[in-house]
Amino acid sequence: MPINENDLELFLESTSILNSSSQNSIDKTTSNAELSNIEHSTLLIPQPPLLKTGTTLSELKTQEGNDYCNHDSINETEEGGKTDSIKQQEKNDDAFEKMHSNNNNRSCNKNNSYFNPMLQSPTRMPQRYNNYDEYMENKIFQQNKNDQKLIAEYEKQFNKTYPQIFKNTNIYINGYTNPTRLQLHKLIVLHGGKFSHYLTSKRNVTHIIATNLTSKKKIEFRKYRVVQPEWIMQSIEANKLLKWQDYALLLNDTNINNTTDIKTLVTKDSTKKPHLDCNHPDFLASFFKNSRLHHLTTWKLELQNKHMKSNPVGAHHNRIKKIIYYIDFDCFFATVSGLKHNENSSLPIAVSHGQGNSDIASCNYAARSFGIKNGMWVSRAKQLCSTLKILPYEFDSYRKISETFYELLYDKFDTVIPLSVDEGVFIDYPEDIDYKGISEKCMDIRNLLSTKTKCTVSIGVSNTLVLSTLCLKSAKPNGFKIFLPHNTEKEAVAKFVGSFQLTDLPNIGHKTADKINELYSPSSIITLADLQSNLSSLSSFNKLNKLGGKLSRKIILYLKGEDDIDNISKINTPFNYFRKKSLSVDINWGIRFQTIEQVYNFIDRVVARLASQLKSINMASSQYTIKLARCKANSPIEPPKYLGMGLCDITSKTGRFPAHTNENYIMSPEIKQSFRKLYIQAPISSLRGISITLSNLKTNNDRDIGSMLDRKTNNTLDNFPRLHPPLPHDVPLTMSNTENADQMVTVTPLLPSNDNNNNNNNNNNNRRSIEKRKSRSPAREFFNNYHKKKNQERAKHHFSTEIDENALKELPLEMQKEIQREYAVINLVNSTKRSALEAPKIIPKKKLESICCFNPPIPFQKLLNPKEITARLDTWILQNIERGPRTDDALLLVQYLRRLVKFNKKSMLLYIVDHLEEQIDYYRSYYRSASDDPQTSSNHHQMPDGILQWEKLLVLKILPLRESKNRA
DNA sequence: TGTGTGTGGTAGC
DNA sequence: AATCGCTACCACACACA
CATH class of the missing domain: 3.40.50.10190 (BRCT domain)
Structure with a gap:
């Protein structure tokens, strides 16, 4: 049903339908309440x-x-x-x-x-x-x-x-x-x-x-x-x-x-304010805001994006040496929090949220002398040292100091590789080794950072990454260690390495250390020298292989102070090494659900977050893994840590999307389906953790659409309360153009109805067929059912497969592209068999991707980000709430929403329509409650006219669009 | 023999 | 009051063809 300006104007001006109906209901309510209240007050x-x-x-x-x-x-x-x-x-x-x-x-x-x-x-x-x-x-x-x-x-x-x-x-x-x-x-x-x-x-x-x-x-x-x-x-x-x-x-x-x-x-x-449980829409945000580990991982990514540089000048040239500086703050969180709270650093300090079963994120060296370790619970640490001072996290300060750290050092090295908020690898490629220069550089850096950040760093310097790591270990705290052996000094290297503990080696944590000790029991392997001596005979050498080929080879190299292929590529090609391969959200705290719907809602929220993250890095995923943590059968209902996960069984399931995608509405149903498969026969209340990983990431090659619109300049909110400024360049979105587009692209191929498909099976196994149908994702539905459509001539003709060139040229460039794309999809779909779609190898992958991945976003006033769009709409509504929307503004909005319908941007449509409904509903109830007083029997003048017009816009023009989303 | 899935380990404070 | 137990990545065992 095409919309035109007169149409809209008419409906905005007429005040009959909604006005009277809503008014009536209010009147009735009021009088009832009035009556009963009089009674109420005298009776009670x-x-x-x-x-x-x-x-x-x-x-x-x-x-x-x-x-x-x-x-x-x-x-x-x-x-x-x-x-x-x-x-x-x-x-x-x-x-x-x-x-x-x-x-x-x-x-x-x-x-x-x-x-x-x-x-x-x-x-x-x-x-x-x-x-x-x-x-x-x-x-x-x-x-x-x-x-x-x-x-x-x-x-x-x-x-x-x-x-x-x-x-x-x-x-x-x-x-x-x-x-x-x-x-x-x-x-x-x-x-x-x-x-x-x-x-x-x-x-x-x-x-x-x-x-x-x-x-x-x-x-x-x-x-x-x-x-x-x-x-x-x-x-x-x-x-x-x-x-x-x-x-x-x-x-x-x-x-x-x-x-x-x-x-x-x-x-x-x-x-204080109520605690946010995991069903609260703000739970994720509130949790992440306080999670140290979340901060650590996000920071690592951010810092690498911002400060990494790789400039291995002639790294492979024989005459060029490689000096690797491994720089790390001493007990970073503890030091910074201590500074913030003016604590004496010689007294034991630890950073933590709580008092009892709360993790210690970081403790200073005074605390460590009591045997306190990072990750220990506060209660245990307090047993070891009753005077331990617990300080809160100061995430902002950590991040700020980290920023200074990288800014100060960026220009001092050829290569900079941030590894953490407080830790990085910095490399120089000099022609000659100048020992004095190196140690001066170390001292300079330490002085510089100490004056600028008031924190101490330790530095390990060597020519391989392993040795640098070990040097750093021996330099801590508050020192530096340079170890630059010649190629011939194998024994000196072995001796140096031998003086460290098993877990000092990279990739050897406590589990592997335990395993190694078990392999060589009864002789206990404490130091690397112990291990070295055990490797002399072939039989004991073979024992190490039980750890796995890769790890054992790694260890052998490390024991000689040499880097393995991992370390080498990390140093030489950091941008490749750290390129993004997966994206995930893990929540293993605060997870307490009562109903499956709550879980679904939670998954929806997590996936929405992942989808927007994917979009922001311009990538799409084709594979997901959902991982669940369920409390073990015999473990207590509530673990010792408040809202913690306790002892859990962990299970996971991977699945694939029909093609690369970053769309919420494709990913979410698939993932929920896997959740159902994974979570069999157990009370929902036993769920303790959820993790969703998206992998097989692919960058959107089709960059032109995104870069064509300069996102940075789109944030200005001038010309309000007008929704769109009356500037000529905004004219393209006029009626005639949109209507042309309407004629050209009849409908984006949407889901065909399932009713016909299931009729045959219903008698046989009704439950199963419903189960099956339910478990399908919309996207898969589309692919699976498409061929049926193709066989129906009528359905085929539904798509107009030719573009009206003249009409196309009048559209703005972005829209032209969108429409061409849409046609490409339609044509591809028309020419593809179901079997081909199910076996993607037969179709060129590129073509398949173009179907559901990277559908270009539809701009609204040049905005693409849903939050920005709703923010603009909010301002518009707020400023016009009492006098109603301008007709042309309303028209613009409705046209935009219709385009979302047309191009099958369901999640966006839902997001915006829901938001508008919420907003208008909010104002309506606000004005109603303010004006709804029994003393004033007529509410008419209390409720601004504008609100009625907004209501009408919503009910008559906007909400129907949401309903139309499932129509084929 | 290769491929895919599920599990488990490590790193940072 | 407590408490904020993330996340990217690799490697392996095993199943299946």
């Missing part, structure tokens, strides 16, 4: 207080049915009419409880509450906030704004001002009260008090209202002023602030009772 309050100076409860006529204080609460148009106010109140309280409690009951039975629009209200995020704090801040801001509106409303309505009895108080209500929380809320706000919806340390709550407390809460609240609701009522009656002590609920804490002034009270840290 034993002694209706006569409030001479303040407000009466009946004057309030609270409408719990309308979500005044919780404007994104349950949809009232469906619930309000049939629910009485008490239930409604409970519901609100439920929602409220959910909002600030950190329990694991967030999920409802059927679905993940975070994603069910009806149930997720407590955690719905109307905008994409960067973090939970931002979200909360915004929420609190909105709530305060609502309070202000309320006051204005009442003052206008009753034509009086309310005495500011509760000025300078900040009140939080806990649990069920009488009068209800909402009634109290209004009373407090009207009389000048501040009302806190949450009990966070930032809000500085002065009083808590409660009628009874659980024993746990009694302890938790013992430092607060906990007061009974009568305090509010009688204070209002007395028209002054009565002594709260007379109404105190908890009488045991004398300290607080003595304080009479109402200032802010130090709230307990324990009531």
